[in-house]
Amino acid sequence: MKEKEIIFTDSSKLITESLVRAGADVFIGYPITPANLLYAYGERRFPIFFAAPDEITTLQWMSGFAVTGHLPVTATSFPGYALMIESVNMAYMMELPMVIVLIQRLGPATGTATCGAQGDLNVVNGTLSGGYPLPCLSMSTVSDCWELPQKALQMAADLRTPVVLLSSKEEVMTYRSIDMGALAEIQPVKRKAFSVKEPYLPYAPAENLVPEFRPVTQDEHQVRITASTHDQTGIIQNTTPAALGNTARLARKIRKNLDHYLYYDYDRQEGAKTLLITYGITTQAAIDAIRDYRESGKKASLLVMKTLLPVHSKYYEICNDYDHIIIAEENLEGELRKIMFGQADSPRVSGVNKIGQMIEPGEIIKALEDHE
Numbered sequence: 059m060k061e062k063e064i065i066f067t068d069s070s071k072l073i074t075e076s077l078v079r080a081g082a083d084v085f086i087g088y089p090i091t092p093a094n095l096l097y098a099y100g101e102r103r104f105p106i107f108f109a110a111p112d113e114i115t116t117l118q119w120m121s122g123f124a125v126t127g128h129l130p131v132t133a134t135s136f137p138g139y140a141l142m143i144e145s146v147n148m149a150y151m152m153e154l155p156m157v158i159v160l161i162q163r164l165g166p167a168t169g170t171a172t173c174g175a176q177g178d179l180n181v182v183n184g185t186l187s188g189g190y191p192l193p194c195l196s197m198s199t200v201s202d203c204w205e206l207p208q209k210a211l212q213m214a215a216d217l218r219t220p221v222v223l224l225s226s227k228e229e230v231m232t233y234r235s236i237d238m239g240a241l242a243e244i245q246p247v248k249r250k251a252f253s254v255k256e257p258y259l260p261y262a263p264a265e266n267l268v269p270e271f272r273p274v275t276q277d278e279h280q281v282r283i284t285a286s287t288h289d290q291t292g293i294i295q296n297t298t299p300a301a302l303g304n305t306a307r308l309a310r311k312i313r314k315n316l317d318h319y320l321y322y323d324y325d326r327q328e329g330a331k332t333l334l335i336t337y338g339i340t341t342q343a344a345i346d347a348i349r350d351y352r353e354s355g356k357k358a359s360l361l362v363m364k365t366l367l368p369v370h371s372k373y374y375e376i377c378n379d380y381d382h383i384i385i386a387e388e389n390l391e392g393e394l395r396k397i398m399f400g401q402a403d404s405p406r407v408s409g410v411n412k413i414g415q416m417i418e419p420g421e422i423i424k425a426l427e428d429h430e
Contacts, residue, residue, distance in 0.1 A: 062239040069203035070095035070230040073159060073223070077131050078103045079244040080208035082157065084123045084130040086116050088138060091171040092227035093161040096133035104131070113138040117145030124154035125283050127273035129211060129247070133159040136178050137168055143185055146220055148285040150186055150308065153261070153269060155214035155221075157207070162226040162338075164414060173414060174227030176338050176388040182222050183367055183397055191312045191368035193217070195321065196224040198341035198362050203229065204241045206321065206364065212247040213319045217311060218268055224366065226339045226388070228416065260292040261304055267311035313368060320372060321364035330357040332429050333380040335373075337363045337394065340386050340417050347422035358426050369398055382429040386410040386422050 074085075074096050085100035086108045087093075101107045106128070110116040113134060120130040134142065139160055149156060160182070164173040182194050195210050197203045207223060214221040252270050258279035261269045269290075274281045282292025287301045295301035325348065336344040341362050348360045361376055377383055383406060385395040392409035399407045410417055410425045 062237055064235055064237055066233055066235055068095065068231055068233050069197070069200060069225070071099050072200070072203040072236070073197075073207050073225070073230065074099045074103055076204050076207040076244050077157065077211060078105075079246070080211045081246040082129045082131045082211055084108075084120070084128045085132065086110050086119045086123070086130060087132045087134070088113050088116055090135050090138045092163055092174070092231050093133040093135050093138070093159065095230060096159055096161075100131070100133070113141040114145060117142045117149065120156050121145065121149050121152065121154050124149065124156055125152070125273065125281075126275045127271075129155055129157075129215060131157045131159065131211075133161065135161050135163050135171070136165050136181065139178065139181065146185055146192070147187055149220050150190065150192065151285040151305075152283050153218040153308070154283075155211075155218055157210050157214055157221050157223055159207075159223045159225065161230055162224065170414075172227070174229075174339060174388070174416070175413065176226060176340065177390070177393065177413075178224070179366065179387075179389075179393040179397065182224070183393075185222075190309045192222060193219060193312060193319070194222040194224055194365075194367035195319075196337045196364055196366050197229060198323075198336075198338055198364060200234070200236055201241065202364065204244070208244050208247065209319065209321065215247050215249050216268065216318075217315055218271060219312065222367075224338065228339050259290045261288065262290045263307055263311070267307055267314050316365070316368065316370055319365060320370050322373070323360075323362040323364070324376060325360040327352065327357050327359050330359045331380060332358045332382040332384065332426060333361060333377060334358055334384050334386065334422065334426065335361045335363060335377075335394070336386045337366060338387075340388055343417050343419045344386055344422055347419040347426070350419060351423055351426050356426070356430065363394070366394070367397075373398070381406065383407045384410060384422075384425050384429065386417055386425075388412055388417055 084106040085104035123130045164170040164175045289300040
């Protein structure tokens with residue numbers, strides 16, 4: 059890894075390899091385009107691999123492995139993710155670590171499996187009943203496809219939560235020359251060791267609001283795991299104050315610790331009044347657009363969001379420095395734009411949107427010029 063080594067590959071292999079090196083030890087999946095390359099490579103690389111009969115079973119089996127101390131992974135696209143949603147809620151309530159690699163394709167419904175998109179952010183944002191935050195990271199570059207999977211797995215293990223790792227068809231299926239020697243070393247995730255105390259309460263939060271984890275396979279302490287509303291003992295309590303307080307903690311633990319998992323690139327230009335925001339596959343077009351726009355003597359800054367959900371307050375701090383905000387994303391009406399700034403139109407916030415084709419730098423430049 060220290061010497062220059064040029065290989066010709068796609069990012070699906072980088073993502074899979076990174077997860078394995080980071081310590082993910084189980085892959086369970088049902089093949090679906092365009093996520094099937096991760097499925098195929100995962101069968102060869104993960105210590106444990108299971109071909110599930112469907113996506114519902116996939117998440118159920120992942121939950122079973124998670125309660126025994128494993129770090130499971132799957133890869134899917136929107137039709138499969140839609141089937142997983144109930145079980146994602148279950149894993150979230152049980153506080154089970156896992157990573158779901160979601161490869162976006164053109165929808166709605168089955169849409170076009172061989173056409174990419176950035177259309178699943180609203181689905182991820184609304185996955186959990188009650189509006190609880192489900193962590194979501196988005197890969198935007200080749201190095202992201204190598205580094206962010208490890209960070210997603212670490213977040214899942216640290217916070218005891220499912221984490222969605224967002225990508226798109228073009229990102230994972232496009233072959234390119236990659237210098238493996240230029241990529242960072244992937245460090246195995248570190249899981250907090252259990253500190254012995256009596257009695258053990260399976261959902262008693264530590265200082266960071268995350269309960270210490272004990273696998274059901276150990277015989278030193280009784281472990282209760284449930285997806286129903288429960289208190290710190292893991293016993294179903296319906297709507298008692300203790301149970302409702304424990305349920306509210308699920309959201310607080312994500313937000314309280316989000317600073318440690320905030321990833322973004324901010325290319326600030328002094329004197330710029332317009333900020334271009336993007337993520338995922340549109341990042342490359344945005345980088346080219348900003349470069350060409352600046353070469354013409356004009357000013358604009360660029361923010362590439364990698365930690366997408368929940369939306370961190372740092373992004374709003376950055377936005378406050380600009381008169382105009384443009385969000386470029388490959389979907390119909392601007393999913394990130396509406397998540398961040400609401401449904402109402404604003405003269406300060408606009409978007410560059412497209413379906414069925416990737417956004418081109420020229421389309422972004424035109425939007426920048428419209429705000430001069």
